[in-house]
Amino acid sequence: MNFDVTILGSNSAISEHGRHPTAQAINISNQLFLMDCGEGTQERLLQYKVKWFSINHIFISHLHGDHYFGLIGLITTYNLLKRKQSLTIFAPAQLKDIVELQLSVSNTMLCYELNFVATKDDDLHKVFENDQVEIFSFPLIHRIPTTGFLFKQKEGERRLLIEKVADLDIDKSDYKLLKQGVDITDKKGNTVKAQDVTEAARAARSYAFCSDTMYNENIVEYIKDVDLLYHEATYLHDSLDRAIQTKHSTALQAAQIAKKANATKLLIGHFSSRYYHLSILQDEAKTAFENVELAIEGEVFSV
Amino acid sequence: MNFDVTILGSNSAISEHGRHPTAQAINISNQLFLMDCGEGTQERLLQYKVKWFSINHIFISHLHGDHYFGLIGLITTYNLLKRKQSLTIFAPAQLKDIVELQLSVSNTMLCYELNFVATKDDDLHKVFENDQVEIFSFPLIHRIPTTGFLFKQKEGERRLLIEKVADLDIDKSDYKLLKQGVDITDKKGNTVKAQDVTEAARAARSYAFCSDTMYNENIVEYIKDVDLLYHEATYLHDSLDRAIQTKHSTALQAAQIAKKANATKLLIGHFSSRYYHLSILQDEAKTAFENVELAIEGEVFSV
Numbered sequence: 001m002n003f004d005v006t007i008l009g010s011n012s013a014i015s016e017h018g019r020h021p022t023a024q025a026i027n028i029s030n031q032l033f034l035m036d037c038g039e040g041t042q043e044r045l046l047q048y049k050v051k052w053f054s055i056n057h058i059f060i061s062h063l064h065g066d067h068y069f070g071l072i073g074l075i076t077t078y079n080l081l082k083r084k085q086s087l088t089i090f091a092p093a094q095l096k097d098i099v100e101l102q103l104s105v106s107n108t109m110l111c112y113e114l115n116f117v118a119t120k121d122d123d124l125h126k127v128f129e130n131d132q133v134e135i136f137s138f139p140l141i142h143r144i145p146t147t148g149f150l151f152k153q154k155e156g157e158r159r160l161l162i163e164k165v166a167d168l169d170i171d172k173s174d175y176k177l178l179k180q181g182v183d184i185t186d187k188k189g190n191t192v193k194a195q196d197v198t199e200a201a202r203a204a205r206s207y208a209f210c211s212d213t214m215y216n217e218n219i220v221e222y223i224k225d226v227d228l229l230y231h232e233a234t235y236l237h238d239s240l241d242r243a244i245q246t247k248h249s250t251a252l253q254a255a256q257i258a259k260k261a262n263a264t265k266l267l268i269g270h271f272s273s274r275y276y277h278l279s280i281l282q283d284e285a286k287t288a289f290e291n292v293e294l295a296i297e298g299e300v301f302s303v
Numbered sequence: 304m305n306f307d308v309t310i311l312g313s314n315s316a317i318s319e320h321g322r323h324p325t326a327q328a329i330n331i332s333n334q335l336f337l338m339d340c341g342e343g344t345q346e347r348l349l350q351y352k353v354k355w356f357s358i359n360h361i362f363i364s365h366l367h368g369d370h371y372f373g374l375i376g377l378i379t380t381y382n383l384l385k386r387k388q389s390l391t392i393f394a395p396a397q398l399k400d401i402v403e404l405q406l407s408v409s410n411t412m413l414c415y416e417l418n419f420v421a422t423k424d425d426d427l428h429k430v431f432e433n434d435q436v437e438i439f440s441f442p443l444i445h446r447i448p449t450t451g452f453l454f455k456q457k458e459g460e461r462r463l464l465i466e467k468v469a470d471l472d473i474d475k476s477d478y479k480l481l482k483q484g485v486d487i488t489d490k491k492g493n494t495v496k497a498q499d500v501t502e503a504a505r506a507a508r509s510y511a512f513c514s515d516t517m518y519n520e521n522i523v524e525y526i527k528d529v530d531l532l533y534h535e536a537t538y539l540h541d542s543l544d545r546a547i548q549t550k551h552s553t554a555l556q557a558a559q560i561a562k563k564a565n566a567t568k569l570l571i572g573h574f575s576s577r578y579y580h581l582s583i584l585q586d587e588a589k590t591a592f593e594n595v596e597l598a599i600e601g602e603v604f605s606v
Binding site for chain 2: 013014015039040042043063064065069070072073076077080081092094095097098101102105106107143144
């Protein structure tokens with residue numbers, strides 16, 4: 001089961017140095033989720049060959065423009081291209097007013113169902129669940145109400161040991177039971193123990209998205225042991241004053257959170273335009289946490 | 304005095320084939336005006352090296368997203384980059400509500416003055432005037448209230464004939480009077496006739512922007528004898544039914560309007576994504592009006 005994150009933008013505030021504002025496509029077993037949607041995200045979805053018509057759920061962390069100005073364009077492009085399936089947007093409540101006002105002044109009746117789920121920044125909340133994944137929002141501390149999101153893949157089924165099941169005299173419908181760990185009886189009446197012909201499911205993986213936020217140890221409980229942690233790192237630590245003033249984080253602080261959370265890998269992004277070369281941010285983060293990657297546009301990170 | 308139009312986007316509805324939604328920068332004697340502002344216009348302003356901090360007036364023809372979704376991003380980018388001078392937006396009244404709502408939810412207090420002037424689609428209205436230009440809005444017929452805009456350069460001053468004034472025994476301050484057509488007296492007491500040492504000003508030029516609109520002969524009176532006419536040509540005439548249904552024009556209709564208006568040159572744009580090669584639209588228009596150009600992104604057209 002694939003679980004990966006495609007970076008569609010990771011610059012802070014404005015587009016610069018060929019970098020664009022925040023957006024990510026998260027693929028879990030070929031179900032696509034869009035995380036934030038800065039201006040021009042629809043162009044990046046095409047550019048990086050994301051199957052954007054498979055996105056049915058969009059998550060908006062907060063209502064600063066660099067995280068959502070591309071949403072209304074995406075919504076109306078879906079409409080122009082005759083989207084059929086429903087689309088659900090998880091975001092602060094006011095986004096619904098903004099989108100509905102814009103649809104109303106253009107006299108647009110969408111040809112698909114558009115739903116809004118208002119996020120709350122007071123605590124951990126499960127906002128979505130299907131057979132593959134649970135998605136939670138949790139509070140971040142920024143200048144306006146902001147949430148992070150945690151994607152927790154569900155424990156999968158046990159995996160058949162092909163070489164062992166190949167010779168069994170059983171129906172294919174029995175495979176499903178075996179994968180669920182249920183012992184079965186073959187056509188000769190012999191018991192087949194699931195334990196003997198299957199192996200444990202792959203460990204369920206998790207991804208946390210934390211942008212924008214000031215350094216906040218309270219989030220560690222929500223993201224404990226996460227496999228991949230995206231944490232904003234707008235500034236170097238020599239600009240800590242600026243980070244505090246704007247309620248952003250430094251690369252060092254992002255690494256400190258990753259360490260406290262016992263994350264496997266840290267992905268940093270939301271880079272200030274003041275940095276042309278990003279390796280200095282990565283180097284700084286590595287002083288506190290070894291496994292750090294830069295969220296470079298177009299790159300795909302496996303969880 | 305320069306007077307030119309830079310095309311920043313001329314595709315209809317969505318970005319496709321490397322073409323972007325409508326936006327144009329109009330330069331009149333180094334004063335810049337922005338006409339419409341589809342998503343991503345701020346990127347095109349940079350790409351085509353328009354001096355975008357010199358734009359003090361923005362005109363929005365109507366509130367379909369492909370004509371204004373890039374505006375809120377431009378407004379907030381100006382703010383992040385500490386714009387000082389005021390910015391005035393001429394647009395249907397509801398745009399003010401949309402922008403103010405978006406600024407309000409992000410808790411943004413702009414560091415510059417932002418003014419809105421509500422356009423009316425009932426008649427010709429002068430919306431702006433300075434020492435170089437008069438700008439008028441006039442009604443177009445589309446699915447929602449829409450206006451075109453007419454830029455009329457003012458009659459300039461007479462031009463000095465350098466070879467004739469060089470030998471005159473006069474003060475430089477007299478040049479100004481001569482250019483205004485006023486006769487003066489030289490230092491020896493001789494009359495110098497303005498007529499003898501100056502030539503007529505260059506003819507004042509005009510530019511009309513008509514997008515989006517169905518075929519509408521009523522606009523001819525507003526744009527009569529215009530030097531450069533931008534008229535939408537979303538479809539070929541074999542899609543006239545579709546043009547009528549969506550209240551757009553065909554290339555042939557755009558040319559018919561140019562002919563009736565006695566325009567010098569016609570610039571067609573707002574191309575449907577169904578056309579990859581645009582020359583067929585130009586060819587069709589040329590059957591009714593000879594001087595037709597395609598509004599290709601990045602190209603600059605002198606008025």
